[in-house]
Amino acid sequence: MKRLEAVNDFVIKFANVNGSGSASANTLFAKSIARMGVPVSPRNIFPSNIQGLPTWYEVRVCEAGWNARRGGADLMVAMNPQTWEKDVAEVEPGGYLFYDSTRPMPAGKFRDDILVIGMPLTEICNATYTDPRQRQLFKNIIYVGALAALVGVELGEVEKLIGEQYKGKEKLLDSNVKALRMGHEYAVKNLPCPLGLQVRRADKVGDRIFLEGNNAAALGAVFGGATVCAWYPITPSSSMAEAFAKHCRKYRIDKATGKNNFAIVQAEDELASIGMVIGAAWNGARSFTCTSGPGISLMSEFIGLAYFAEIPATIVNVQRAGPSTGMPTRTQQSDVLLCAYASHGDTKHPLLFPQDAKEGFEFTADALDLADRLQTPVFVLTDLDIGMNERLCEPLAWDDSRRFDRGKVLTNEQLEAGARFGRYLDVDDDGITYRTYPGTHPSRGSFFTRGTSRDRYARYTEEGTAYVDNMERLVRKFETAKHYMPKPEARPSAKPTRYGAIYYGSTAPAMEEALALLEADGIHLDGLRVRAFPFQDSVIDFVNQHDCVFVVEQNRDGQLRTLLVNEGALDPTRLASVLHYDGTPITARFIKGDIAKRLTALQVTPLRRTAAGGAGGE
């Protein structure tokens, strides 16, 4: 058997039972590797359940810095008997299996093409601890210690992290360090250290930070000036509202009075949460909600109202696998069309596609500006992969000279000075009209907001011409939106090519890696990362400049491709879908394989075979 050998380039997968406290131990392990200057990207794969079901934690160690899921496992930490067979089968040939050997396993349960490392974890814990909960929790820390010894993670870095985590809780700190060292010592004495997979100190992390998308987006809402958050719990978005509350407690308590410069309401459902967001924004407060696909379905009526009555709303949709309840704890990019056209009648909405936590932060802050500027609902489309995993990203940055863009709002002074006011009167010819906040002026600027048709002065009307006038202006406004939305990012190929690839959101890390892999194989594609809808002209031009453009996304129906064809009036035959939608994050291996296969099919003329020739084997 040839065992796998790799330095700073491998995947460790932890198979655990959820509710066992493994997540924090696994995170500790992953972060220690980042502290050694080696890029690492961990992913939680978890069920819609609190206790007792299988959960996995994948850690990709990659000095080259690729953040996407790689797929496969070089070292499996098999702590869950329920998934044993599947976990063992997933190990790459020549890979490693680490397991709790307290209870002997029949030989048939293993494979002979992998190296098996047994450690009697339960036995060690039972001998050391009496409390059952402690036995469970410290078992996790003990295996972290053992793994550190096996793959060369510096114990000092792990201990430093434990020290930071339990600062001021000396008792917990000491007992965790003790357990860690116990595991480490056992491994050094009894296990085949070092394995072929090794972490070696490097300087490839730089000043990057380790950040979860929901946490980042929540902070973006704070920096962007959101004061009202109304939400309804739904996986995978709930942690964003919770993070917003946490950040507000830190940054938004008035020092003099101790009062809150924010209001957070956990609503009774998504209908109420979007209603509150719309009510608050109508009344001049920046507001947002965070939800997932089913929530958007419920909010759709209100979204149409906000579109038609032109009320700002910021909606962060942390997408999960649909339709219906789908796979609530699995990732997808399958709400693109839903959000682009949410609600009955002719509607369309600006969308933002952050690729990681950093853009999650930026785009959420931007969305609050855009919603005010455009006076319409703006969606930030992240997903479970970005939202609920900590990932390395560039440090967050903020320009202190930046000011909230509150859009076109007439003040008391302007009204007093005689500013002409028609709520739906397009004075600047950009489709965006002036609004007033309630309570601004005793006699000027009041108007009636409604979801029914109205004239330029907000007076109810069912006149066809006034209705069309208004609908046409909304199209003008959508055109104006393009100037405010983030531009696409081009990733030109090394050599001129007739092929291109369009991708967005959480597909970006895998796509960038795939483009590099393809390039190494001599296949060149120009890449374009779309960051917003409505599409700028440069997106449409990109498609027209290539013979074939692959649109890579994580849904079944090629939703962004549909949107491109529809909104860009593009020839569908130029756009080929590359789709991955089983709920796991897309990988570079998958993209590379699919694109290479299709390009081969495009370029190679099939051999003509006569009937007599038969179908010979290879």
Added chain:
Amino acid sequence: MTYIAKPKLHHPDLPVNALGLTRRDYEGTISTLCAGCGHDSISAAIIQACWELAIQPHRVAKLSGIGCSSKTPTYFLDKSHGFNSVHGRMPSVLTGANLANRDLLYLGVSGDGDSASIGLGQFAHSMRRGVNMTYIVENNGVYGLTKGQFSATADRGSKSKRGAVNTDEGIDLACLAMQLGATYVARSFSGDKAQLVPLIKGAIRHGGAAFIDVISPCVAFNNHEGSTRSYDYVRHHNEAVNALDVITVHKEITTQYAPGSVQEVRQHDGSVLRLRKIADDYDSSSRISAMSYVASHYARGEIVTGLLYLEPDAVDLHEHLGTTAKPLNELGDAELCPGSAALAQFNEAQR
């Protein structure tokens, strides 16, 4: 629904309030509801109440859902911002608006279909949260705009205009509001302006969730024999338990009342509610006994009206949330954005 502005000319001797405004300054456009509709009387009562309280019209936000009742905010307070939202969802929009600016007065106008059928959930949760608002349901037991279907407040056994008998239990929104934690709950009748105006005034001056169920007959679809929301039926079955005077500048009681028959309650904002008892055994300070009284009289076919329940020291949603006294919509960059230095510290903690 069309837009017909009212002529602004008025009689020079029209009385003015403390702000120097006449009642006409509190009006809206001409109503397009059916002649004799109870809702128009409620609009008139709202105008009267706001005028008497000398409220600055532009400091009111009036919000509604969908339906005949929800059209009425166009017919009063045209200097106020109005919001005709979506069916059954006015409470959430009002809640959000209230969060954004706690300094305005919030007037929610809804109907029985809007609040008891499609919007029962939002009605309930806005009461639970104690949103500081005056929530008026113009209750006619019927869907007017869609021509006469029963709503969820129609009494079991009542007859539709076409002769169909309602077999579903009717929802009593006032009882529900009491149960759900509203701190000012009243019921009145659109045909009794003397009772209704002070109830609206008291609700406006209340510092929490104030709810008024106003029986408001639908002349087009629910004013016939067999209906329990017709003018005749309500007049014959109306059991007022008390009469209310709202006193904003406190004056001593000069009229002679029988001992125990007058009760004065001071609300959080200093207004005094003077309650004259009509039913001796009615106690509007106890939620439980009020609910029991209303329910037992309902069982006898009586409609109990008046100020049904009052918690004068109401705590509203802003107090629950601990929000700052300054309206959230007035906070600027300096108060809201932590800035790059704080962000650098945040970054440091994520390494």
